[in-house]
Amino acid sequence: MAAASTRHNIIEIADDLFYRGGFEATSFADIAVKASISRGNFYYYFKTKDEILNAVIDRRLRRTRTMLDGWEAQAPKPRERIVAFIELLIANRAPIMAHGCPVGTLCAELAKLDHVHQERAAEIFGLFAHWLEEQFRALGADEAAREWALHVLAWSQGVASLATALKDGDFIRREVADITTWLDGRIASLSN
Amino acid sequence: MAAASTRHNIIEIADDLFYRGGFEATSFADIAVKASISRGNFYYYFKTKDEILNAVIDRRLRRTRTMLDGWEAQAPKPRERIVAFIELLIANRAPIMAHGCPVGTLCAELAKLDHVHQERAAEIFGLFAHWLEEQFRALGADEAAREWALHVLAWSQGVASLATALKDGDFIRREVADITTWLDGRIASLSN
DNA sequence: GCATGATTTGGACAATTGTCCTAATCATGC
């Protein structure tokens, strides 16, 4: 296999295992077995565990940007774009109930480990926050744009967190409906 | 030292280390060193790591009940009781920014580990949810009590989660103010 | 002050961890 594709394959599998089992609990051996390569070959691509983590965070940053760009391309109205974000909770509710939000749980774990890459992981939140802020700004919310963006982000995180603990999928549906109602209320308040 | 107090001391230190560094990342050795006992003595009290985790969850459940009872004793009005819960976020904002919410992060980690005790840990959320529900019921919110209780809980979780990632203490203050405003809005809606 | 059980000690244990190395195998250009 070409080097680039092997490398890509390792990152993809590490990404998935980090999400499902956590960063610390996932070993070199776990990734190597799942990627069907030897541990020695693994070392050829990544010298340390932090290097893989770094690559995984890079991948998530890239994929997040792609997803956000996709929503902008597909939905012309800012409201529909924000709704697309909120409904991620519904689309991913099975994995969320099993393993939580990929962003939130990684940030939480790295905070506990006091890991050097915790700020980089938090950048994924930064992407969402900035993008949501832009959407609210496009809706006409100038001063409140940042605040509302963080609010939507925090709300989603809370829903994911509680859904993981309580294993309640209906709760996600209800909260998503509430967030949407809140959003429309904000939008309505702008035209006054 | 008496056996009961040694045991209690171990649990107390394990509780703190689990919170600050996570369950998996905290080793028997870490706890033993911090508790100033030998690893052998540790084994005298707890045969497996799951046993300590179980004891720590028990302690957290007990302390949560005590805290909730305390709020009920100190504040006669349900609104003030709920506000006391919300303001936990402010009182504990330094540790929250460093290590997240003790309940949410433990539940998230145990979910990833697919740990047998994950339901027991989620019971701590259950205590808060049930207590908040009772307060809303006392305010006159019958049908909505459960929904509002879970909403407050999720909101708090989201604030903690984002504050940990962004290391933003002011964000906590703003969101706590928003939750309080929301609460008063709900209360006002009940008297109509 | 002796006997008994509770408590503590220090280390053994097999397994697993992240890291690192050497030798083999592969692909490619000439």
Added chain:
DNA sequence: GCATGATTAGGACAATTGTCCAAATCATGC
């Protein structure tokens, strides 16, 4: 078809993990 560099394999390594044990020390009742 040979030489060269990229890729892979397999295992060594010291450290750490959770678990477990036998022997020593302690406290207490008689």
